[in-house]
Amino acid sequence: MAHVALVTGGSSGIGRATALALHARGTTVYAAARGVDRMADLERRGINVLALDVTDDDSLRAAVGTVLAEQSRIDVLVNSAGYGAFGSIEETPLDVAREQFQVNLFGLARLTQLVLPTMRAQGSGRIVNISSLAGLFASPLGGWYSASKFALEAMSDSLRVEVVQFGIDVVLVEPGPVRTAWHARADVGLRHVSSSGPYAALARGVSKVITGFDDESITSDAEDVAAVVVTAATADRPRPRYLVGRGAHLAVAFRRILPDRAWDRAVLRRHATAG
Incomplete structure (x- = not known):
């Protein structure tokens, strides 16, 4: 049983749904996000809320310090905070690319560093990193986002082997498209960077694809992903990876069997049709 869980990105999407799902199982949950005001309803339900900016070291230290001061342990860390640039x-300014990595990888890694000493002392712990199918294969105009998720996959694989000796498990959850505000935010950034100029036609196609996911049968609800995260967080012997969503396994299978150029043609065809 997961006694105490810290969940980042707790104000919306997968993080929020995960906080609720773990709380329903009787876990003491700390939901962390920059927008504490957006978590008032979680607090009313008995979930602890924390202000947390994953790009600020003082904020990360304060959040972990609060949990340890109140509970003296952290059994599960769910790294769900993230976005897609x-x-x-x-055309993407490198400052934007660096910020993408700061949120999706380096902030996550720093929080993990702060939690690991406690888990080692306990002799147990579970770190669940929310990755994406974009961490397994990239799409056009999503290169920086995929790069951050590819890096997360590699870091998690390395960390899993490093910490198993201390009774700590590291698990990757890899959702396909999910019905959250994520797609709308990604589309705003896409339009800002590439809606004019040499990539404008491709950007129109990519925009239609990512904003159309909410209406597709392959798209999951945040609660569907949260259910898998709970399994990853509480199973006695968790799998290293959990694919989530209709079509996710099929997409991975196609990527594995198709040669690179055949895959590229299929990806371009999809986005050209959408445009």
């Missing part, structure tokens, strides 16, 4: 590689 979309736009062509050529």
Whole structure:
């Protein structure tokens, strides 16, 4: 049983749904996000809420310190905070790319560093990192987002082997498209970076694809993903990876069997049709 869980990105989407799902199982949950005001309803339900900016070391230290001061342990860390910076590689300012990595990888890694000493002392713990199918294969104009998720996959694989000796499990959850505000935010960034200029036609196609996911049968609800996260967080012997969503396994299978150029043609065809 997971006694105490810290969940980032708790104000919306998968993080919020995960906080609620773990709380329903009797876990003491700390939901953390920058927008504490957006978590008032979680607090009314008995979930602890924390202000947390994953790009600020003082904020990370304060959040972990609060949980340990009140509970003296952390059994599960769910790293769910993240977003997608979309736009062509050529046109995306490197400051935007760095911020993408700061949120999706380095902030996550720093929080993990702060939690690990407690888990080692306990002789147990579970770290669940929310990745994406974009961490397994990239899409056009989503290169920086995929790069951050590819890096998360590699870091998690390495960390899993490093900490198993201390009784700590590291698990990746890899959702396909999910019905959250994520797609709308990604589309705003895409349009800002690549809606004019040499990639404009491709950007129109990518925009239609990512904003159309909410209406597709392959798209999951945040609660569907949260149910898998709970399994990953509480199973006696968790799998290293959990794919989530209709079509996720099929997409991975196609990527594995198709040669690179055949895959590229299929991806371009999808986005050209959408445009």
